[in-house]
Amino acid sequence: MIKIRNIAIIGATGLVGQNFIKALEEKNIKFDNISFFTSKKSAGKKIELKNKAYITEELTEQSLTKDFNYAFFFAGGDISKKYVPIAAKLGIIAIDNSSVFRMDEAIPLIVPEVNIEKAANHKNIIANPNCTTIQAVVALKPLHDKFNLKRVIISTYQAVSGAGIEAVRDIENGTANALKYKIQKNLFPEVGEFLENGYTDEEIKIINETRKILDFKNLNITATCVRVPVLNGHSESINIEFENEFKIEEIITTLENAKGIKLQTTPQPANINGKDDVLIGRIRRDESVKNGINIFVVADNLRKGAATNALQIFEKL
Amino acid sequence: MIKIRNIAIIGATGLVGQNFIKALEEKNIKFDNISFFTSKKSAGKKIELKNKAYITEELTEQSLTKDFNYAFFFAGGDISKKYVPIAAKLGIIAIDNSSVFRMDEAIPLIVPEVNIEKAANHKNIIANPNCTTIQAVVALKPLHDKFNLKRVIISTYQAVSGAGIEAVRDIENGTANALKYKIQKNLFPEVGEFLENGYTDEEIKIINETRKILDFKNLNITATCVRVPVLNGHSESINIEFENEFKIEEIITTLENAKGIKLQTTPQPANINGKDDVLIGRIRRDESVKNGINIFVVADNLRKGAATNALQIFEKL
Numbered sequence: 153m154i155k156i157r158n159i160a161i162i163g164a165t166g167l168v169g170q171n172f173i174k175a176l177e178e179k180n181i182k183f184d185n186i187s188f189f190t191s192k193k194s195a196g197k198k199i200e201l202k203n204k205a206y207i208t209e210e211l212t213e214q215s216l217t218k219d220f221n222y223a224f225f226f227a228g229g230d231i232s233k234k235y236v237p238i239a240a241k242l243g244i245i246a247i248d249n250s251s252v253f254r255m256d257e258a259i260p261l262i263v264p265e266v267n268i269e270k271a272a273n274h275k276n277i278i279a280n281p282n283c284t285t286i287q288a289v290v291a292l293k294p295l296h297d298k299f300n301l302k303r304v305i306i307s308t309y310q311a312v313s314g315a316g317i318e319a320v321r322d323i324e325n326g327t328a329n330a331l332k333y334k335i336q337k338n339l340f341p342e343v344g345e346f347l348e349n350g351y352t353d354e355e356i357k358i359i360n361e362t363r364k365i366l367d368f369k370n371l372n373i374t375a376t377c378v379r380v381p382v383l384n385g386h387s388e389s390i391n392i393e394f395e396n397e398f399k400i401e402e403i404i405t406t407l408e409n410a411k412g413i414k415l416q417t418t419p420q421p422a423n424i425n426g427k428d429d430v431l432i433g434r435i436r437r438d439e440s441v442k443n444g445i446n447i448f449v450v451a452d453n454l455r456k457g458a459a460t461n462a463l464q465i466f467e468k469l
Numbered sequence: 470m471i472k473i474r475n476i477a478i479i480g481a482t483g484l485v486g487q488n489f490i491k492a493l494e495e496k497n498i499k500f501d502n503i504s505f506f507t508s509k510k511s512a513g514k515k516i517e518l519k520n521k522a523y524i525t526e527e528l529t530e531q532s533l534t535k536d537f538n539y540a541f542f543f544a545g546g547d548i549s550k551k552y553v554p555i556a557a558k559l560g561i562i563a564i565d566n567s568s569v570f571r572m573d574e575a576i577p578l579i580v581p582e583v584n585i586e587k588a589a590n591h592k593n594i595i596a597n598p599n600c601t602t603i604q605a606v607v608a609l610k611p612l613h614d615k616f617n618l619k620r621v622i623i624s625t626y627q628a629v630s631g632a633g634i635e636a637v638r639d640i641e642n643g644t645a646n647a648l649k650y651k652i653q654k655n656l657f658p659e660v661g662e663f664l665e666n667g668y669t670d671e672e673i674k675i676i677n678e679t680r681k682i683l684d685f686k687n688l689n690i691t692a693t694c695v696r697v698p699v700l701n702g703h704s705e706s707i708n709i710e711f712e713n714e715f716k717i718e719e720i721i722t723t724l725e726n727a728k729g730i731k732l733q734t735t736p737q738p739a740n741i742n743g744k745d746d747v748l749i750g751r752i753r754r755d756e757s758v759k760n761g762i763n764i765f766v767v768a769d770n771l772r773k774g775a776a777t778n779a780l781q782i783f784e785k786l
Contacts (some may be wrong), residue, residue: 303757307624307706309656309695323654337640337700338739339626341751341765350717350753372757376706376765378626381698383654389624389693391708400667422655434658436667440620440689448658448693 163227164188172459240276283457285361294410300395303372309387343377385421386453394443419450480544481505489776557593600774602678611727617712620689626704660694702738703770711760736767
């Protein structure tokens with residue numbers, strides 16, 4: 153049986169959508185038909201893919217039909233909330249980049265290197281994790297398998313591209329239109345909305361999503377999320393405490409041999425822009441605790457942190 | 470007895486030197502005579518202070534005479550290594566911003582809010598701590614006094630001004646002349662030189678200096694230092710574990726009432742540029758450990774992190 157692949161891309165003109173289209177081209181992904189949907193404002197724009205031109209269409213309740221068998225949602229929470237269930241009901245497999253369905257126990261939350269086996273249980277909806285979570289779990293999973301995580305402390309350095317096209321304009325122009333504060337040559341420890349417990353929802357996403365993806369409900373983990381004036385590429389300073397003893401060389405070998413990881417002495421966003429690996433460096437023993445290490449983890453938040461992870465899920469299905 | 474205050478400023482045209490002169494003016498610090506010394510290259514430049522013009526002179530072995538009773542060293546390690554002992558021998562009190570003498574057990578390492586009482590033991594040399602250390606200990610000391618530190622994990626977000634005037638040009642022009650990597654819209658987890666254990670000397674400075682200033686030799690503390698494309702103002706994401714139990718309100722009240730600290734919801738470098746307080750925010754319980762908190766600490770690395778701390782030591786002497 154030859155399987156037909158008719159794909160709908162929702163949010164085709166946003167930063168993640170654009171990176172998804174670029175990755176489709178680069179990886180020469182096979183499909184039969186493809187349609188691009190946007191808001192009313194962005195409808196009618198031309199998109200080039202594999203030497204063919206497409207015109208974006210406004211997403212309406214009539215857009216999604218049984219002709220599609222895959223739909224990628226890159227248009228934010230409100231659109232996903234409304235249209236993902238419509239797609240799923242029509243029998244379309246929806247791969248959703250929003251946070252709406254991630255913590256739903258019935259819906260798999262997938263990072264292919266970590267838990268692709270869970271994707272098989274989907275009921276037509278698969279959630280793509282938050283960008284900050286994806287690069288963290290790619291680093292944590294191989295180490296957890298060997299040395300057993302005891303506690304994880306993450307401080308993020310998040311690029312403006314994670315806040316969308318308007319935020320990219322803010323860093324270019326020194327404005328604060330999309331972002332709450334001026335980011336040009338400044339930074340601020342506030343990503344997302346504040347919750348009652350003093351954390352932001354971005355921080356709680358890392359905590360909850362990491363626990364779900366690693367299938368480790370009681371993992372001791374905390375996070376501080378910071379927006380920095382980097383154009384693209386998120387970084388994370390991660391302190392890890394293990395249950396097991398280790399030699400630092402074993403940590404290095406484990407990461408070196410893990411899928412999706414490249415080791416660098418001084419990983420940095422400029423080195424990963426447009427690429428799909430997770431860079432890890434600064435691997436060293438933390439002498440302040442029994443079995444501790446510090447590492448520094450960098451990934452392209454639009455690619456591995458969003459578009460490419462969704463595409464990798466699709467490829468594995 | 471009226472005490473004469475004849476002051477020598479060494480490194481008067483560097484970023485820290487300039488900030489020191491600005492602070493002398495703003496705080497209307499009293500002195501009798503003042504001289505400004507620089508490298509041969511920067512000699513002959515005009516400096517204005519309190520409506521008086523001065524000309525910078527090249528620092529030579531003949532520059533320092535018994536006429537001075539205070540000398541401030543802001544010209545880097547090589548100059549301090551050579552001239553601080555000369556000054557001390559002449560009976561001049563040298564307040565040194567380099568790292569050369571900081572870990573010398575006989576030499577006090579002072580942050581006025583934390584351990585000014587140790588300054589009295591000086592033998593004509595007082596060391597000014599590293600910028601990253603100063604803002605950390607201002608935050609840690611009042612908390613340690615009440616709740617007893619158990620473990621401290623610091624991730625820094627260090628501005629380019631900390632690497633000097635040429636590094637500031639690097640961020641403005643997109644170059645990598647003074648800095649090892651391009652910093653414009655990028656970042657890198659490498660501040661200072663790598664040591665054999667995988668840490669940079671900047672990271673070891675935070676660890677060792679914090680232990681010395683807090684008089685807590687076995688403090689469990691680790692650090693990851695990162696250069697970010699912020700113009701001025703260092704930030705630190707600090708995770709703290711205490712021996713004692715606490716209510717989060719007690720942490721907030723303790724910091725609120727501590728010297729040199731201002732609380733803000735979202736502290737950021739743009740809010741502290743040119744000011745002397747240490748901003749602290751994002752104070753919240755870390756649920757991943759028994760008695761833990763996360764905080765975010767911001768200070769002007771050229772002012773409280775260097776120039777103003779030296780001036781505050783002088784004022785207290």
